[in-house]
Amino acid sequence: MLLHTNVSNRYAKTLITSKVKNLNTKAQETTFSIVTPEKAFISGFTMEIDGKTYEAYVKEKEEAKKTYDEAVASGIGAAHVAVSARDSNRFTVSVNIEPQSKATFYLRYEELLVRKTGKYELVLNINPGQPVKNLVVEVNIIESRPLKFVKVPSLRTDILIVNDTTAIVTFKPDVVRQKLLTSILGGKEDDGLSGQFIVQYDVARDPLGGEVLVDGGYFVHFFAPEDLPSLNKQILFVLDTSGSMGGRKIQQLKEAMNSILDELKHVNVSYRETPSWRLVAFPEEEQSSQYPKILPDSFPASAENIKKAKEVVEMLRSGGGTDIQKGLEVALKVVNKYFDPKGNQPIIVFLTDGQPTEGTPESITSTITDHNKYKVPIFALSFGSGADKAFLQKISLKNDGFARHIYEAADASLQLRNFYQEISSPLLTNVTFKYVNKVKNVTRTYFPILFNGTELCAAGITDVGFQPTLIEALGRRGPITLEPKVYQSTGSLERLWAYLTVKQLLEARQVAKDKESITEKALAIAVKYSFVTDITSLIVVKPNATSALDLEDASEHPTFMNLNRSFLTSAGSSGYGPYRFGGYTRSRLTGFRRISKVTRISAAALPPTTQAPSWIQKVLNNNETISVNARNYTLGLNEQFGEGNECSNSVDNSTGHCTLIHECPKVHNYLTDLETYKKYFCEQKSYAGVCCPSTP
Structure with a gap:
């Protein structure tokens, strides 16, 4: 199986190739199902069956349903693939395979990579269902600006730096390697590798006005x-403490808030530069009697106040209903009381796990938007499956923010901390790209806020005489004007412009009163460029079968949470097999295997028995090495060497053997920080090791 991605100017095009062969004496049905990234558009699907090619095509959703119904009535095999209202991203298609016949599936999807915390991240789902002879992942990165770094966290891969703007990442684990990785990730070796292959990189850029790339009549x-x-900044946390937040949820919320408070403490440079914050827990009447004297309206994040804030967090208890409007109104009252255009930038972070028990989503959105007279960004976090994600997305978009989903899992507190890090350092507000002349069909040009480590992007079609424009914004010291630099793009920009235009039109459609004109614009571009979206469907014509299929929300049937699946028996050494990519290939053949939980292939995801101590993540270099005695060593989390040479510097002063850190979990409690670890360090086959005591 093959996963091949080309990334040009942050725009990624991925082709997934999957082959199966029916070794049975009877025709069998096989199902090809994959999970694509949330922001990606499927842009093509082809099946090759018995030498015949079946190409899918995109139509407007209602027209596609009509075409499908007509095909069914005439006896032609067909399927239509449509994005559901839940913004789903699972692609599934079934087809009958004749005895001894082969089928090849080709799925293409596209996405603009989003920069977060100083890096772009490409995520590819790998889940073949069993060890396979030929597993190849290849990522080609070609940027117009020099690459600052390219890395694959915690995996041994081949990274070829062709020149300062081009790199090739390849991952070709043989069967033995696949079984080893599966075992490290806590799965069963015979179930095959299940996880996410992640490539991270960043580019060197103009430090101020940014870069304008031009090519073929388009610019970005x-x-x-x-x-x-x-x-x-002034950060206001509006937290749901209703009855449904009981148990593990409220505990994870407390853990995340304590970590966030610690980060606030570390940015205390001077009183003026210290951020202020306010906690609003709703239903507030359940909490107010416990902390009114401790928690004033808003206060600087000094060490003493941080200590008091943690006391407040510890007092939080779950109970009562979900009065979302009241919680947000309290936060906005604090903003209005202290607002100063030359003072702290207000930011509201709003988290809930449920639906409002007072008022309707429409009335709450309207009321809060009206009360938000200073247009303070509201970032809404939906926690778990019970939250109304569509409502939270709308209230964020109407108030210059965005929504994010926090999955109810063991790492929920980490998800919350990571989100805070994305928005913890605002750089500019009221950012405006002043594109007016010699351009047309320009995407969004106004952005209410820019955070450090992120990126803003505008694209359009150029006319003769195009010149880049200035950027105007408000910074720490007041209004600023920045001038970009112009570069020739290394690749085409047309599909990037089309993707960004459709994405932004669909966002605007969610909050617009008149949706018809916006829908027409988005539909015309989506059909032209074959994007499967909320308003378009993919028609798949198939031989000898008829079925109607939808793109589904992958979280409704989570690929990454113990989903049981069956699959077609391997075709041996021919290269054809039951390949699944973030989903499954299924047949009605007798016998099936249970697929293990899919996990993210990174050091943070390793189970406790094979994981390095958590503090190591904080001292890793950019190339995933650790520095000891003026040398850099790889951790070897994906290796299994066993006992090495004898050593005498073990934690209990007994004679031991040098092992990789994750192979000696009994010393992890002793390795509390880097300086302590250095005392027990040893080199194990050029990797960072530890003297593991022979005593139990």
């Missing part, structure tokens, strides 16, 4: 300034 402007001071 990337803007991510690096040398600007952060704005002072």
Whole structure:
């Protein structure tokens, strides 16, 4: 099986190739199902069956349903694939395979990579269902600007730096390697590798005005300034403590808030530069009697106040209903009381796990938007499957923010902390790209806020005489004007422009009163470029079968949470097999295997028995090495060497043997920090090891 991705100017095009062969004496049905990234558009699907090619095509959703119904009535095999209202991203198609016949599936999807915390991240789902002879992942990165770094966290891969703007990442684990990785990730060796292959990179950029790339009558402007001071900020946390937040949820919320408070403490440079914050827990009447004297309206994040804030967090208890409007109104009252256009930048972070028990989503959205007279960004976090994600997305978009889903899992507190890190350092507000002349069909040009480590992007079609424009914004020291630089793009920009235009039109459609005109614009571009979206469907014509299929929300049937699946028996050494990519290939043949939980292939995801101590993540270099005695060593989390040479510097002063760190979990409690670890360090086959005592 093959996963092949080309990334050009942050725009990724992925082709997934899957082959199966029916070794049975009877025709069998096989199902090809994959999970694509949330922001990606499927842009093509082809099946090759018995030498015949079946190409899918995109139509407007209602027209596609009509075409499908007509095909069914006439006896032609067909399927239509449509995005459901839940913004789903699972692609599934079934087809009959004749005895001894082969089938090849080709799925293509596209996405603009989003920059977070100083890096772009490409995620590819790998889940073949069993060890396979030929597993190949190849990622080609070709940027117009020099690459700062390219890395694959915690995996041994081949990274070829062709030149300063081009790199090739390949991952070709043989069967033995696949079984080893599966075992390390806590799965069963015979179930095959299940996880996410992640490539991270960043580019060197103009430190201020950004880069304008031009090619073939299109332009794209990337803007991510690096040398600007952060704005002072006032952060208001509006937290749901209703009855449904009981148990593990409220505990994870407390853990995340304590970590966030620690980060606030570390940015205390001076009183003026110290962020202020306020906690609103709703239903507040259940909490207010416990902490009114401890928690004033808003206060600086000094060490003493952080200590008091943690006391407040510890007092939080779950109970009562979900009065979302009241919680947000309290936060906005604090903003209005202290708002100063030259002072701290207000930011509201709002988390809930349920639906409102007071008011309707429409009335709450309207009321909060009206009360938000200073247009403070509201970032809504939906926690678990019970939250109304569509409502939270709408209230965020109407209030210059965005929504994010927090999955109810063991790492929920980590998800919350990671989200906070994305928005913890605002650089600019009221960012405006001043594109007016010699351009047309320009995407969004106004952005209410820019955070450090992220990137803003505008694209459009150029006319003769096009010149890049200035960027105007408000910074720490007041209004600023920045001038970009122009570069010739290394690749075409047309599909990037089309993707970004459709994405932004669909967002605007969610909150618009008149949806018809926006829908027409988005539909015309989506059909032209074969994008499967909320308003388009993919028609798949198939031989000898008829079925109607939808793209589904992968979280409704989570590929990454113990989903049981069966699959077609391997075709041996021919290269054809039951390949699944973030989904499954299924047949009605007798016998099936249970697939293990899919996990993210990174050091943070390793089970406790094979994991390095957590503090190591904080001292890793950019190339995933650790520095000891003026040398850099790889951890070898994907290796299994067993006992090495004898050593005498074990934690109990007994004679031991040098092993990789994750192979000696009994010493992890002793390795509390880097300096302590150095005392027990040893080199194990050029990797960072530890002297593992022979005593139990």
